[in-house]
Amino acid sequence: MMCKKHNILIVFLLAALCAISISFHLNHKRLKRAVTELKQGSMQSSCFFGKRALTIMKYFAPKNVVGKNLIRLGRAYDGGYVMVDDFGKCNAAYSFGISQDVSWDLDIARRGIDVFMYDHTIKNLPLKNEHFHFFKTGICGTCGEDANLKTLEEILTENGHMTNQNLVLKIDVEGAEWEAFSKTPSEIIENFSQIAVEFHGVDDVYDENKFNTILSVLKKLNVTHQVVHVHANNYGTFNVIGGVPLPNTFEVTYLRRRDNQFVPSYKCYPVQDLDMPCKPDTAELFLGFYGMFAN
Secondary structure (H helix, E strand, O other): OHHHHHHHHHHHHHHHHHHHHHHHHHHHHHHHHHHHHHHHHHHHHHHHHHHHHHHHHHHOOOEEEOOOOEEEEOOOOOOOEEEEOOOOOOOEEEEEOOOOOOHHHHHHHOOOOEEEEEOOOOOOOOOOOOOEEEEOOEEOOOOOOOOOEEOHHHHHHHOOOOOOOOEEEEEOOOOOHHHHHHHOOHHHHOOEEEEEEEEEOOOOOOOHHHHHHHHHHHHHHHHHEEEEEEEEOOOOOEEEEOOEEEEOEEEEEEEEHHHOOEEEOOOOEOOOOOOOOOOOOOOOOOOEOHHHHOO
16 A cells, blocks of 8 residues: 555656646747847847937038138137138137136137127136127026026027027037027027037937937937037946947037038048047047038
C-alpha cells in the first residue's frame, strides 16, 4: 500500500514539474516576444523623434551672404554675437534680455545707432550711454495681465517704429523667444534687416505642443530671413536623438532675404576667429559642416 502511494506521489510530482516546465517555457517565450516588441517599439519611437530632430536641424542650416562679411559684436565668450557687417542703413536696434552685459549694445552704439533695451528682471543698466534707451519691460507673445510684459508689436508702436524697415534685433530671453516670435506677424518681423537670437530648448522634440511651436517659429522666420551663422551654446547640452546630434541651445543670425543674395556655406562650425565658447573653460560643441543641410 505504501509503495502504491509512493508511486502515485512520484507521478504527481513529475506531472507538476512537467506543468511548471511548460509554463516556464511559455512564459519565457512570452517574455522574449515582449522584449522583442519593446525593442522594435523603441526603435520606431527613436526613429520618429530622430526625424523630428533632423527637421529642426535643417532650419538652422546656414548659407553665405554674397558680398558681405561677418563680424563679432560684444564681449568675448558669452554675450558676443556674430553678425553681418552691414549697418549703414540701420537707424535703430532692439535688444531684449540685458542682465549685466551691454557689450553688444555698446558696439552698436559706437556706430551711432540708438539701442532700445528691454529687460524686466533688472532695475537699471550697468552703465549709461547717449544712445541707450532702457525700459524695465520684458517681451511676450500673449502677455495677459502682467504690466511688465509687452508684445513686440506694442513696443514698436510705442517707439514709432512700426513702419521702420531698417531695424536690427538681438534677443536672448531664456525661452520666451518662442512665444514672442510665434505671436508676432511676419510683416513686423520683416522690419528687422538682421536678427541675432539665442534659441533655448531646441531639442524638446518629445513634447508635441513644444515641437509644433518650435517648428512653426522656425518656418516663419525662414520665410522672411535666411540663417547666415549658427553656433551651439556650450552652457547647454548636446543630445543625440534617434541618431541625430542636436544641441539644446543655439545662437543664430538671420539676414533679411529680400535685401541679399545667398550661396551655399562650406564652413565648418564653430568658425575660427568668429566664434568663441560661451563657457570658456569648456570645449565648443562641434557642429561641423552644418550648411550641408540647407535646401
